[in-house]
Amino acid sequence: KAGVTQTPRYLIKTRGQQVTLSCSPISGHRSVSWYQQTPGQGLQFLFEYFSETQRNKGNFPGRFSGRQFSNSRSEMNVSTLELGDSALYLCASSGDQNNEQFFGPGTRLTVL
Amino acid sequence: AQSVAQPEDQVNVAEGNPLTVKCTYSVSGNPYLFWYVQYPNRGLQFLLKYITGDNLVKGSYGFEAEFNKSQTSFHLKKPSALVSDSALYFCAVMTDSWGKFQFGAGTQVVVTP
Numbered sequence: 001k002a003g004v005t006q007t008p009r010y011l012i013k014t015r016g017q018q019v020t021l022s023c024s025p026i027s028g029h030r031s032v033s034w035y036q037q038t039p040g041q042g043l044q045f046l047f048e049y050f051s052e053t054q055r056n057k058g059n060f061p062g063r064f065s066g067r068q069f070s071n072s073r074s075e076m077n078v079s080t081l082e083l084g085d086s087a088l089y090l091c092a093s094s095g096d097q098n099n100e101q102f103f104g105p106g107t108r109l110t111v112l
Numbered sequence: 113a114q115s116v117a118q119p120e121d122q123v124n125v126a127e128g129n130p131l132t133v134k135c136t137y138s139v140s141g142n143p144y145l146f147w148y149v150q151y152p153n154r155g156l157q158f159l160l161k162y163i164t165g166d167n168l169v170k171g172s173y174g175f176e177a178e179f180n181k182s183q184t185s186f187h188l189k190k191p192s193a194l195v196s197d198s199a200l201y202f203c204a205v206m207t208d209s210w211g212k213f214q215f216g217a218g219t220q221v222v223v224t225p
Binding site (some may be wrong): 004033035042043045048056090092100101102103104105106 | 146148153154155156157158161202212213214215216217218
């Protein structure tokens with residue numbers, strides 16, 4: 001089985017721009033979660049989608065949004081980028097209830 | 113609310129010695145506990161999980177963890193550390209709110225030859 005894939009792997013943007021990150025889960029997985037990883041804040045949960053519906057949400061401002069498509073692929077959008085949004089954004093998919101999450105390699109976003 | 117704490121930012125151990133990475137949790141329901149490892153510039157890799165059953169859980173790469181309900185702990189252990197075990201280790205908890213994982217701050221493990 002192919003693992004979780006994320007595109008792009010690296011991205012450089014400037015303040016005020018917006019960005020869209022993509023995540024393709026493992027085939028058959030319907031849950032996709034997004035995390036932001038920074039040296040200072042660690043791994044922070046952004047949101048989780050299941051069957052095209054946002055099921056859980058972390059404590060991030062409305063500039064961070066996401067969606068999930070019928071094939072379970074998910075996108076995350078960040079509008080009006082700030083310097084503090086520079087981070088590694090990780091996507092994870094899971095299958096059965098209470099199962100482990102499988103992580104993608106991440107997208108490294110740098111905001112200048 | 114659920115939370116997980118990893119009290120040590122870094123753990124240093126000599127190769128061949130036992131390795132322990134500590135994790136404590138706080139949840140209102142039944143805890144589902146996980147350990148992940150992250151190598152530089154990589155995503156997280158699953159090591160092991162506790163859902164129910166035996167308190168001692170065995171996982172990948174010779175790692176194991178012991179669930180202790182009274183102490184609300186889920187420490188990760190390896191009897192004999194390898195240099196290749198040097199990485200960032202994360203403990204995570206999920207309660208009955210399916211899909212919502214809470215990760216600890218991470219513990220950097222450094223194994224010296």
